[in-house]
Amino acid sequence: MNNNITSLGYTVFFEKELESLQEFINKGNYSQILILVDRNTNDHCLPVLQAALPELVDYDIIEVDPGEENKNIDFCIGVWNTMLDFGADRKALMLNLGGGVVTDMGGFAASTFKRGIDFVQIPTTLLSQVDASVGGKTGIDLGNLKNIIGTFTQPKAVFISSAFLQTLDARQMRSGFAEVIKHGLIFDKDLFEQCKTLDYEEDELDAIVHRSVAIKNEVITQDPTEKGLRKILNFGHTIGHAIEGHSLVTDSNPLLHGEAIAIGMICEAYISHKVNGLSIEALGEIVSLFTSRYERYEFDASIYATLIDLMRNDKKNEQQKLGFALLSAIGTCDYDRFVEEDLIKESLDFYLASAVL
Amino acid sequence: MNNNITSLGYTVFFEKELESLQEFINKGNYSQILILVDRNTNDHCLPVLQAALPELVDYDIIEVDPGEENKNIDFCIGVWNTMLDFGADRKALMLNLGGGVVTDMGGFAASTFKRGIDFVQIPTTLLSQVDASVGGKTGIDLGNLKNIIGTFTQPKAVFISSAFLQTLDARQMRSGFAEVIKHGLIFDKDLFEQCKTLDYEEDELDAIVHRSVAIKNEVITQDPTEKGLRKILNFGHTIGHAIEGHSLVTDSNPLLHGEAIAIGMICEAYISHKVNGLSIEALGEIVSLFTSRYERYEFDASIYATLIDLMRNDKKNEQQKLGFALLSAIGTCDYDRFVEEDLIKESLDFYLASAVL
Incomplete structure (x- = not known):
């Protein structure tokens, strides 16, 4: 075929x-x-x-x-x-x-x-x-x-x-898997459901890779230069990129991209719940999937200011406001949502709490 | 207007x-x-x-x-x-x-x-x-x-x-003027004739700048990414860029771009005469205009190998052959002409001789 x-x-x-x-x-x-x-x-x-x-x-x-x-x-x-x-x-x-x-x-x-x-x-x-x-x-x-x-x-x-x-080793697989979960979260509830039970068996993996590429392709062909819709692909990335950038310069064994994005998705799902209509049940499902598959990353509130600074240089910002892609339900994502610093910090607090649930 | x-x-x-x-x-x-x-x-x-x-x-x-x-x-x-x-x-x-x-x-x-x-x-x-x-x-x-x-x-x-x-000072004006002459040589005999008598008076200069931009625009809109016709704009630049690059790293007061291109145009007009049908009279006119307006640049045959090496990295080359744009008459230029090293060296000899004519 x-x-x-x-x-x-x-x-x-x-x-x-x-x-x-x-x-x-x-x-x-x-x-x-x-x-x-x-x-x-x-x-x-x-x-x-x-x-x-x-x-x-x-x-x-x-x-x-x-x-x-x-x-x-x-x-x-x-x-x-x-x-x-x-x-x-x-x-x-x-x-x-x-x-x-x-x-x-x-x-x-x-x-x-x-x-x-x-x-x-x-x-x-x-x-x-x-x-x-x-x-x-x-x-x-x-x-x-x-x-x-x-x-x-x-x-x-x-x-x-x-x-x-x-x-690839297990850690690299997990890193990539975070982007597969993201494609489910922003575009395809069925893919998200599949992710809950995936055990990296070859045929199943082939199907999931193909579906992921198809989703991304559907989004980017509608908006090649990220003027609009394409921004939904950045779900989890505003906060995730900041954490990744911080980890790259401070950790001897830095987070992989997907590991950082997994943290970002927990935070941004929390923000989605607070300001974009994502239900508390959906938030619970999302947190549960990530915390079951990804290790807790240790940091504390002393680095929040550094993270916010890094976010200020995110390419999705406009006029100094911090731009996010936010879920309204599992499988549906909005973009150009601008969020206050306090809520971002609250979402980082939420990650630190959720990861030990 | x-x-x-x-x-x-x-x-x-x-x-x-x-x-x-x-x-x-x-x-x-x-x-x-x-x-x-x-x-x-x-x-x-x-x-x-x-x-x-x-x-x-x-x-x-x-x-x-x-x-x-x-x-x-x-x-x-x-x-x-x-x-x-x-x-x-x-x-x-x-x-x-x-x-x-x-x-x-x-x-x-x-x-x-x-x-x-x-x-x-x-x-x-x-x-x-x-x-x-x-x-x-x-x-x-x-x-x-x-x-x-x-x-x-x-x-x-x-x-x-x-x-x-x-x-601008006189030297900067001369540098820019070389590209105006080039536009005449490759596309517009009338513009070349005008260049012979130009004394940088403001109205005349305005007209010449406008005509130059119009010529270049006509060429590049037909071939935006330099797959073909646009290469004629490189007349004088294969050798000129090498001389400019060499001057940049060896001279305390390096040649300006147009000064180097003027030398390149004398050399490439000579090659045009040898292999592309440019008449000896046209070659004489071209040499005469450049030598009357530009100072002689001193170098000798010991740098030819260095110059050829620099030409090998020219963007117009293919398959290791040195690509040139060459005149067939004043106002008409061809491209994708590949030239042997010996003729390039001969053209540099010609420059060194012509400049003291």
């Missing part, structure tokens, strides 16, 4: 063995193939790619260090310089093989190199498969501000293979 | 007092106005802008150092960080008031900040008025490679005022 998804001018292929990739490359008449990997995907995922490309004998590998803390301008300059060292011209193709760091930064590097070369995203983590594979967002962090520099540039194709998920 | 030019989705206003700028800003409902200047435009051009904007009481100034050597990623990071410090959100507007460094780097910073905010180009040098005001190219240098990182992003408007040209 061909269950590919058509996004903004390109195809998302769901293929365990990347069966169509060789043909895609042959059609493109590219001068050169660059493959961006990190240390992990170089070891565990590159062999799958090489097996899928029997005709590709000549290519250049660019390796970056794994970890969100390396998705920064310094590494990006390193990628640009390596592309120059390899003599890449405007007809080169970049294959980004990795998690969000590789696909976000690789997409940004490609979209700005000689004013833009073609790139293909091959996300290898659950998180990047369900979150970064459609939408055309590229980006890097600056200091502790996430994805603050970037472009909207569509890849030429996306390849999603369940083979790569076998290489 | 309204002689505005319509480009790719925006208007180029030719207005000495920037008469329409206030109305443009009012219509945009922007959260904030950022003005990017360099030290020179802060002193000499900002007062003109302020006089044109009587209703604008609140704005933030970002100042960068003038000079092509500062159009790099480090300064760009400084601009991004200053935008963050000023709390700029996605509805901020950036006014880039300056020469090519300010418009290229400001355009790049704006097009990548929070994945893109609106910007307006207000070029203040002859060079940036005739070269950078249409086309949507943004960019920064990396090392000694010019504009190697950038995007194609259209501004929301461009304002060209002859008032700013009064602030």
Whole structure:
């Protein structure tokens, strides 16, 4: 069964063995193939790619260090310089093989190199498969501000293979799973229900990844540059990104993106209950799912001011007001809801209390 | 007379007092106005802008150092960080008031900040008025490679005022004038003839700037992302950019862009004569105009290998062949002409000889 998804001018292929990739490359008449990997995907995922490309004998590998803390301008300059060292011209193709760091930064590097070369995203983590594979967002962090520099540039194709998920540890799976739950919360109550019982069995996982990408694609094709509807994808992210940014600079073993977003979703579900009509029962269901699957993260009220400062630089804000996407029910989300600082702090208090329920 | 030019989705206003700028800003409902200047435009051009904007009481100034050597990623990071410090959100507007460094780097910073905010180009040098005001190219240098990182992003408007040209010294005027001559050479024999006698008198200059922008606009609207025709705008730039890049890292008082391009045009006119049918008489006319107006630049054959290396990273190359735009007559230019190294070296020899004719 061909269950590919058509996004903004390109195809998302769901293929365990990347069966169509060789043909895609042959059609493109590219001068050169660059493959961006990190240390992990170089070891565990590159062999799958090489097996899928029997005709590709000549290519250049660019390796970056794994970890969100390396998705920064310094590494990006390193990628640009390596592309120059390899003599890449405007007809080169970049294959980004990795998690969000590789696909976000690789997409940004490609979209700005000689004013833009073609790139293909091959996300290898659950998180990047369900979150970064459609939408055309590229980006890097600056200091502790996430994805603050970037472009909207569509890849030429996306390849999603369940083979790569076998290489992930439980913590990485949980991180990606948070975005799946989010897609259920903002758009599809059935998906949310499924999430309650998921045990990462392969067939079930395939279906959930596909449904997640389909939901995100439905949202972003209606609003490619985030003027309106697309903002619902940011549910949990206003507070979650701040917590993630804070953790990146203070923790020796920082939170993964999904772990931070899970905390953000608890807080923002609380705010949704307080000001956007989300019922107390729905709030209870949401808190219960997250606290059963995610470990408690320790912090206290002394960091609230820092978190609020980080939120002030969130891309969704306007005129200095803090913008949120808020649920009105499980499966339904609104956007451009502006929230007072006191309620944000209250929601952080709620997280700290709820996590020990 | 309204002689505005319509480009790719925006208007180029030719207005000495920037008469329409206030109305443009009012219509945009922007959260904030950022003005990017360099030290020179802060002193000499900002007062003109302020006089044109009587209703604008609140704005933030970002100042960068003038000079092509500062159009790099480090300064760009400084601009991004200053935008963050000023709390700029996605509805901020950036006014880039300056020469090519300010418009290229400001355009790049704006097009990548929070994945893109609106910007307006207000070029203040002859060079940036005739070269950078249409086309949507943004960019920064990396090392000694010019504009190697950038995007194609259209501004929301461009304002060209002859008032700013009064602030320029003779050397800056000559630098910009090289691009005017280029527009004549590649597209309009009449403009080339006019250039022979131009003495920078204001009315005549106005007409020549307008004609130059109109020519460039005609080319770029047919080929916004430089897949074909647009490459003719690069006449003189393959060799000129290499000489400019070399000068930037070796000379204490580096060549200005137009000065380097003038050298590049002599060399590439020679190559045009050798392999693209440009007559010996036309070559003579071209050499004569440039040598009468531009000083000889000293170098010798020991730097040829360095220059060729720099050309190898030119954005117009494909498959390691060096790509040129070449004249077949004055007013007519071809593109995608690939040239051997030996002929390039011969053309540099020709420059060194011609300059003492």
